[in-house]
Amino acid sequence: MSELSYPVFRDPEQYTKLRVSHGMLGRLKQWSEHKALDGCLSTTEGVKTICDVPCGPGRLFYYWQRKNLRVHGRDFSQPMADAATRLHAELKLDGTVAAGDAFHLQGAVTETPDLVASVRFVYYFESPERVRLLRSLAAASRRYVLAQFKTSETYRGRRNDARSRVENRGKHHCSSAQMLQEVREAGLTPLRVQPIGEFSDRVFVLAEKPQPGEAPAVHISRAPGRQMASFAALVGAGRPAPTKIQRPPSGCL
16 A cells, blocks of 8 residues: 555544453453553653654553653544644643644654654555655654554454455554564664564564764663564574563553
């Protein structure tokens, strides 16, 4: 899928109805996602400002608020940006919300955020477009980029990857090695690969803009009960070994 063919979500109520789970299952999914985000943010330093793009109607604003972050939201759709603006005001968040293009993000935010996050978006595109998107996110960030991919290395990921290929669902699954390769092609240093869990096909990748004189340590997490490829195969020869291998709690979605 190209940037021009991306299906922009324009109806905030319909988006929330279709994309946000409710009840016990919804709370469990949200808890699992937030735990994965916690793991990523624990790897960062000095993050006080975030740009959430595309932010949709502000689905993650509650989470960013709990982390005491100044929040800037940008979305392709004006109706989505309007809904996010209302929630941003309701939560009394610092920052701004406006319509904006994730592929041309630099200069679209009134200040340079410490971290730019793109959740539920990157995996709509094929590899060249994903790399171009990551470069745009990096250009707009002071230091960190957090992107959510779809993985083919969990139980849910293998199943959904097969379905996507058969049904042409427009969502692209990647191996951890491919994610890290694309992050590097975008000029970023990968810091952490954090799956949500074995029963989710989503994974967060935290990366950093190159910092002079630093030797990065990449944290490769894994879903419960799933052996990942060797670290050397993932990050390449000559890279330092990971300082920590973490497993998310069992039952994550």
